Amino acid sequence: MEGEDRSMAMNSMPWPTTAVERPVFVDRLHDWITTVDHKQIGLLYIAYALMFLIIAGSEAIIIRLQLIRPHNSFVSPQVFNRLFTMHGTTMIFFVVMPMLFGFGNYLIPLMVGARDMAFPRLNAFSFWVTAFGGLLLYFSLLGGNGLYGAGNAPDVGWFAYAPLTSQTFSSGHSTDFWTLSILISGFGSIGTAINILATILCMRCPGMSLAKMPLFAWLYLVTAGLVILAISPLTAAQIMLLVDRYLGGHFFDTQAGGSAVIWMHFFWIFGHPEVYILVLPAFAFASEIIPVFSRKPIFGYSVMVAATVAIGFISMSVWAHHMFTVGMGPGANTFFVLSTMAIAVPTGIKIFNWLATMWGGQIEFRTPMLFSIGFLFQFLIAGLTGIMLGCAPFNWQLGNSYFVVAHFHYVIVGGILFTTFAATYYWYPKITGRMYNETLGRLHFWLFVIGFHLTFDFMHIPGLLGMPRRIYTYEPGRGWDHWNVIVSVGAFVQAAAIVVLLINFLWSYWRGRCSGWDPWDAWTLEWSVPSPPPSYNFSSIPAVRSRRPLWDLKHPDNPDWEYEGSR
């Protein structure tokens, strides 16, 4: 009866449509802030990462300006310490991780044929917690004992070795902001990892067994597992640091029997799997892009999966190769040298598989493919310097030098950032419905390649010549001067390339030609829906029979599933 009354009342009274009208901008803002849609959250992650990329990139530019010539005084030593701390922390926690989570959020449900992530509200929670973590880190500029110059931003380095972080050596609140921001964004990362695991394991469309998932999903599955296993030690270590700083605990207080080395262990047992958390999604991008632009299915799918899982396992046992210079003793040194060498094997398998995918293919050198090829070469070199640094005696010589800085920037910029650019170009048409400008894309690629190699190739040399990292200036006449000029010039070329990227994407968003659903003639499910995809993704849930469902659809005479079973 009651329901009937209500419906009658609604029929007799016109529903007020104009009275509650709000400005379009407020509506859209409200929509973005309250969204639980995986695509919108993915874009929020990416936009947030881009914002911090520009901030942390500017910090890198200031660092390079300071080091461009000896005895420079562009920034003070105190500010220099803050700059490299903020640059490292921001790039790892608030640029690369959100960027990769953003792509994962956007693409995983589309690729596995689901309408959203497993826990949409947890997804939104994770994003906003991560976002507030980043804001907290930068709030230190205001809240860490006042404004500029008054002991503000964290200055303890991105791995914050004890006892630098104790109240004695880091009074004020800057270190608290550092530890709290990482603790909080860690909760967000764990939430997203749980979501990715549950989505991939539980939300796949009919027919998509684990062996028929796109490699992208496999790599994100292992990444999410690593996030669970690696971020939680970091969380524990940050809680211990807070206990030390706020409650007078002695975990890392060497004078009361605590150990500074155990902080290093706890940090790096997070820190090294973290490298693989960052690089496995990069592998995921390459594993989707290289086959499509070589017009061949991925070579050795099952070996790729096995290598991914192997990397996941081995990456949990290599952390102390960051600590060879501490003096762990021959037993531990030998173990960590050998495990470091071992992890090069599955990684090498992956590189050979990508090359074999390209071998004999009809390669189309579009911008995403150019960045992927750049990644292959650069990641190989990064791996080789990694093996060099993984040898304990070599590491004793070059630990904490610019050689190390060059090595890991080769991994993160030359490997991860290059594939992230590739992914951005590759999925830009899907996300916006518009095609980017190919000429500007190529310009971006070549500028960035030149800038990258100017900076990071030549950064190895002052390292070999003995230039330590984290010094705010240096003496002239040690043979470092010219190399530092080249390195700094390269940084500006890279910054110019980023400007080209932004111009390209902004211009194409409004002026680019419409891309259609499937501009690359690709094979995974995200290309079977409109661009941009509707909020429900799939009007009806697809069913798949092979790893390349769109190939089967386009080639009913020669479908993949006829062969995949026998392989």
Next chain:
Amino acid sequence: MSATPIRLGESPGSQFPTRGRVGMLSLIAAESGVFTIFVVAYIFYIGKSPAGPTPQEVLKAPIFYSICLLLSSATMHAAGRAIREGKIPVFSRWLSITIALGTIFLFGTAKEWFRLIYREGLTISTNLFGTTYFSLVGLHAFHVIVGLFCLTLVLLFVAFGQVEQKHEYQIENLSLYWHFVDAVWVVVFTVVYVLGR
């Protein structure tokens, strides 16, 4: 291209695990990582305090309270079986007993902490033992509190008649968490009261 492009062949039924279970197991894996680090720190720092009080002087194994917590796992299991069979009153009885046992355990921890802090003069900042003991046991107690909060929430839902047999999956996930909290106590007990003394 049509809107429903890839309906090829027959679609086999979904045999995937439920997302709640996978989510809870992942959370438990992450929590295990946090506890592992605290346990490792505790073991590493056994006997490293330069000043007392030492564990040998002040710690007494809380055997009764530990038995209460372990029993609560069994009662939670019974509660889960009751809801699977649709017996809501039985479920609510076992759930209440679980909450009571968990609360008794927390009371035991509170009593021990009171004794340590006010009688023995051991706080988190007294020495390295105090730092590791209070943070490890405190981390576990915090998880017990979270578990008790969730169980009490369920009891409230039962009181308002909102719990039915179909909620067995949610209850199963919650009891996974509770079993985890109990299992962690076995490790903490072994490390703190057996190895550490």
